[in-house]
Amino acid sequence: MGFAFTNLLELEDLARAKVPRPSFDYIAGGAEDEVSLRRNREAFTKWALRPRVLVDVSRRDTSTSVLGQRVSMPILVAPTAFHGLVHPEGEVATARGAAAAGTVMVVSAIATKAVAGPRWFQLYVWRDREVTAQLVKRAARAGYGAICLTVDTPLLGRREKDERNAFTLPPGLSIANVRPAGLDGVPASERGSAFAKYVAELLDPAVTWKDIAWLRSLTSLPIVLKGIMTAEDATLAVEHDVDGIIVSNHGGRQLDSTVGTLDALPDIVAAVQGRVEVFMDGGVRRGTDVLKALALGAKAVLIGRSALWGLALGGADGVRRVLEHLRGELELAMALTGRAALAQVDRSLVQRV
Numbered sequence: 001m002g003f004a005f006t007n008l009l010e011l012e013d014l015a016r017a018k019v020p021r022p023s024f025d026y027i028a029g030g031a032e033d034e035v036s037l038r039r040n041r042e043a044f045t046k047w048a049l050r051p052r053v054l055v056d057v058s059r060r061d062t063s064t065s066v067l068g069q070r071v072s073m074p075i076l077v078a079p080t081a082f083h084g085l086v087h088p089e090g091e092v093a094t095a096r097g098a099a100a101a102g103t104v105m106v107v108s109a110i111a112t113k114a115v116a117g118p119r120w121f122q123l124y125v126w127r128d129r130e131v132t133a134q135l136v137k138r139a140a141r142a143g144y145g146a147i148c149l150t151v152d153t154p155l156l157g158r159r160e161k162d163e164r165n166a167f168t169l170p171p172g173l174s175i176a177n178v179r180p181a182g183l184d185g186v187p188a189s190e191r192g193s194a195f196a197k198y199v200a201e202l203l204d205p206a207v208t209w210k211d212i213a214w215l216r217s218l219t220s221l222p223i224v225l226k227g228i229m230t231a232e233d234a235t236l237a238v239e240h241d242v243d244g245i246i247v248s249n250h251g252g253r254q255l256d257s258t259v260g261t262l263d264a265l266p267d268i269v270a271a272v273q274g275r276v277e278v279f280m281d282g283g284v285r286r287g288t289d290v291l292k293a294l295a296l297g298a299k300a301v302l303i304g305r306s307a308l309w310g311l312a313l314g315g316a317d318g319v320r321r322v323l324e325h326l327r328g329e330l331e332l333a334m335a336l337t338g339r340a341a342l343a344q345v346d347r348s349l350v351q352r353v
Contacts, residue, residue, distance in 0.1 A: 003313040008285045008326060011309035019312050022165040023085040027308055030252035031157035037252030040283030043260025047292045047350045052338030060331045061341045066300050067146050067222045067244060067277060072102030073327040074294060074342060078281045078302035079122030079148060079226070084112030084173045086312035091115045094311050097319025106148050106302065109135060114176045117143030122226065124150055125204045125211065131181045136218045147219060148246070152227030154205040156196045157254035168194035212240040229264050231271035244277040251282060251304055262293060269297030287329025294342065295349040
């Protein structure tokens with residue numbers, strides 16, 4: 001039977017009872033005072049829906065395409081690290097759940113299990129650029145459909161829960177994708193976050209816009225930048241010929257006191273003028289959240305924590321159930337606002353409160 005839930009907001013408390021405290025805090029927590037984390041949810045309350053009535057919504061269609069790939073819903077699985085913290089099959093199970101729901105998983109470079117495509121591969125840049133180059137080339141050989149470069153992590157945000165817990169990977173878990181280079185271990189720490197130390201020592205804080213051309217020289221796959229929060233950077237992304245951007249503040253885990261991602265979305269959509277696909281993550285828990293993001297110009301949204309809670313509670317099937325529940329809520333919200341297909345969703349559907 002699995003686990004029972006009526007909405008995605010309940011999943012965190014259900015998972016809290018099952019996931020060990022340090023792992024739970026690592027996933028659920030944000031940076032510093034967690035202002036950005038809270039604002040991601042609060043941003044959705046600032047927009048109201050404008051329903052239209054007497055529209056034939058007897059048939060609804062939530063399918064769309066992302067970077068040319070058909071998906072059953074405009075909801076993707078965001079790249080999140082260390083799925084092995086909550087389930088023994090880790091990212092392999094998450095990938096199966098996303099595939100069963102008919103959508104795309106973005107696999108983290110710092111996954112605990114190696115997973116082949118067709119998915120998107122999230123990328124960090126190691127100080128040893130050859131490690132990064134090999135990751136990109138292996139992703140292409142494994143059938144991935146895009147490279148998703150995270151651009152908001154020159155250093156790791158100060159996650160105080162992880163510092164208090166001296167967070168590290170439990171025995172038996174490591175970073176699978178960089179095992180061939182011997183960079184897969186996250187050492188135990190008696191004080192502070194061992195993962196923060198790993199990032200500070202091994203990831204490259206000197207990455208700049210000029211490195212987009214370097215990345216392009218490694219692959220013909222579409223390139224998506226994750227972590228864009230301003231119109232200025234969105235414009236630069238277009239000028240550097242990327243294929244998509246993800247409006248994201250890293251789930252409130254990097255810089256604290258940013259605006260919520262939904263609040264950043266409209267200016268970014270206006271800046272890119274349809275030249276690249278725009279996606280958004282951060283705080284999505286309801287079908288109405290998805291609908292508001294689409295109305296404000298997002299091609300699709302990504303969910304992170306909710307997918308991990310589904311994984312913790314029910315493995316691959318739990319991930320599938322989370323995604324399909326959110327799709328069901330989206331379909332209902334579409335019907336109740338008089339939209340039978342995603343092509344009918346536009347800015348007229350929302351107004352600022």
